[in-house]
Amino acid sequence: MAQTVRGVVSRSKGAPVELVDVVVPDPGPGEAVVRVQACGVCHTDLHYREGGINDEYPFLLGHEAAGVVESVGEGVTDVAPGDFVVLNWRAVCGACRACLKGKPWYCFNTHNAAQPMTLADGTPLSAALGIGAFAEKTLVHAGQCTKVDPRVSPEVAGLLGCGVMAGLGAAVNTGNVGRGDSVAVIGCGGVGAAAVAGANLAGATTVIGIDLDPRKLEWARGLGATHTVNASDEDVVERVRELTGGHGADVVIDAVGRPETWEQAFHARDLAGTVVLVGVPTPDMRIDMPLIDFFSRGGALKSSWYGDCLPSRDFPYLIDLHLQGRLDLGAFVTETIALDQVEEAFAKMHHGDVLRSVVVF
Template identity: 80%
Template sequence: MGQRVRGVIAPGRGEPVRIETITVPDPGPGEAVVAVQACGVCHTDLHYREGGINDEFPFLLGHEAAGVVESVGDGVTEVAPGDFVVLNWRAVCGQCRACVRGRPWYCFDTHNAAQKMTLDDGTELSPALGIGAFADKTLVAAGQCTKVDPAARPAVAGLLGCGVMAGLGAAINTGGVGRGDSVAVIGCGGVGSAAVLGARLAGAARIIAVDLDERKLTTARKLGATHTVHARDTDVVEAVRELTGGFGADVAIDAVGRPETYEQAFYARDLAGTVVLVGVPTPEMRLELPLLDVFGRGGSLKSSWYGDCLPSRDFPMLIDLHLQGRLDLDAFVSETIALDGVEAAFEKMHHGDVLRSVVVL
């Protein structure tokens, strides 16, 4: 029969979002219905609204979410009704060549719910990142639900579902930051700030935050940056080298995803250092580097997919660290808003006024 609930819809390219009544089907085999308690407003949702991901409108936006499992379909063993879960957009298959080689965080065949949520007139919705959590309830693949300690506030727990996990993982998982390392993070929005926090958690000795916005640099300091570089009036590469004994950082993280910031990260790292790209480029962007420099500087050039996380491993561990007071997830919540505040939150995000607005249902 399904249920009729409220959801935030992006009806067409660049059009303002609006709240519509949507139908959430009963869960089929391998699926779960989750009552959403909180969902962060992420740049990816804005990209969907602007048509920057694809043109499969209308979209049901929202993906950075936590809530309670309401019901499950046949064959579901991972979670049960009543479980408090963080939603993830990479439900691993367990059978592809990455999974069978013991690298499920690279899973090449992640999946979503088979059924579609719809508008009242039967129009099928495309859920953002296969989740669609700006809604009272949503239908997902059961593998997209990761059970965590219910003592965590939904408004902070849900942030692990995307941006915060991407940044933390870029430092810890992809970059392999270790004790005593030097780290440069270029771009200190939500993802970059999380990378700063991840570097601190991993024991980095020197953490250099780089941005054009002094407000973001102030936040980065609070999260663990030992030094900051204002990129507007400073040669970023030279500044990072000066702060690292003239050598460059052991790990340089590009949390912006533009050719110019990637080039800064490339040259701001030490010889045999690591570059991590976690900011998402747009399709038309191109990069040109001297191949001799790529060879001569050695080290690793890596892209970070979702912080190379394995939700079943990483989410519960990070929530436990948060509850122990060792991981300040509350610092990322700039404001809590109602479901009808998403459009205004996009505007604040565009102007850099917030790290995260979080919809609380």
């Protein structure tokens, strides 16, 4: 029987979010209902509220979540009621051309629940990234549930659902950072700070955090940056070269996603180095550069989708590292909040006051 829970909804572009009744159907074939225990407030949720993703209002926001499977639909075998899971928005299909080539992290046909959750009056809700976890319970495709060690606290586990995985994976998976590498990260908010942590975890010996905000540079130092550059008063390209023997970094990660930061990343890398774009640009942004620059510098220019992660591989591994004391996921949690404080958390995020606010149920 369908359940009614409380959830955070965005009804129109730019309007404050509302805490309302949400109807969660029983799980159908391949689906699962998850009792949400914690959900991070991610910038992507703010993008949804501002109409930056699409205009399919109303949205049920929230996607960086962990919780316990309550019930499953027909045919579900990978998870069962009682399992502690982190939710993901790239539930691989196993059958598309990427999956069949052995690269499921590029899956072109990821799954979401077939049924919509609704408002009390029956209006269908668009679940943010197919999850909608600013709610006491949510309906997802079972493939969006990744089992992890239940000893981990939900408020840190859920962060792997988006921002931390995106940044950490940009370094480890997309950038292929290795032992002894030099890495520069432009933008040290939640995603960039995670990229710093990922570079450190992968064995980079020089990790340079770059930002305009001294608070974010301090966060980067706490997560393993060996050097920081304040872009408001230093030339980013020249400073990165100075810190890397005059050559440039082996890997430069743009966690901002603007033309000017991407060009900084391009020129701050060593010859044949790698640029990774993980910050999300807007559709109107353009770059005008001489083609000879691309040819003469060589190397690789990559975009990172969700840190090129495979949840079934990466989530349990990273949780294990956290439990062993080798990856401090708790460092990303600035504050824990109640469900009715999401709008306030958006304001703090917009002003750069937090790495992550996390809703705890």
